[in-house]
Amino acid sequence: xxxxxxxxxxxxxxxxxxxxxxIWRVKPIPDRPHGYKYSLVYxxxxxxxxxxxxxxxxxxxxxxxxxxxxxxxEGIDKLIKDFYSDIQKYKEERL
Numbered sequence: 108x109x110x111x112x113x114x115x116x117x118x119x120x121x122x123x124x125x126x127x128x129x130i131w132r133v134k135p136i137p138d139r140p141h142g143y144k145y146s147l148v149y150x151x152x153x154x155x156x157x158x159x160x161x162x163x164x165x166x167x168x169x170x171x172x173x174x175x176x177x178x179x180x181e182g183i184d185k186l187i188k189d190f191y192s193d194i195q196k197y198k199e200e201r202l
Contacts, residue, residue, distance in 0.1 A: 108134040110144060114183075125150040126194065130183060138166050141180055147190045149197070157193045159186060169193075 114130040128147045135142040139161055149157040158170035159178060167180040171193065180186060 128187065128190070138163060143183065145186065147186070149190075149194050156197055157190065159190055
């Protein structure tokens, strides 16, 4: 099964920050038993501050600043909701 892009969004906000979402449907493998490959990133000042991905060999995980930890994938909708929630928390912490 060839990877099929099912969602791509890239938005530059008023402050010049970037929010990018890329999700592909792929053949399930041990690192991606759910059959999705994804990369969601929020970039502020040229630096990733929030990220969710499942790079090959690393499984599902998320980045918050310099910290990386596991992420429990429960579906695309929840993934996107969690990503936006983390962005909102990040913004609120900076107010």
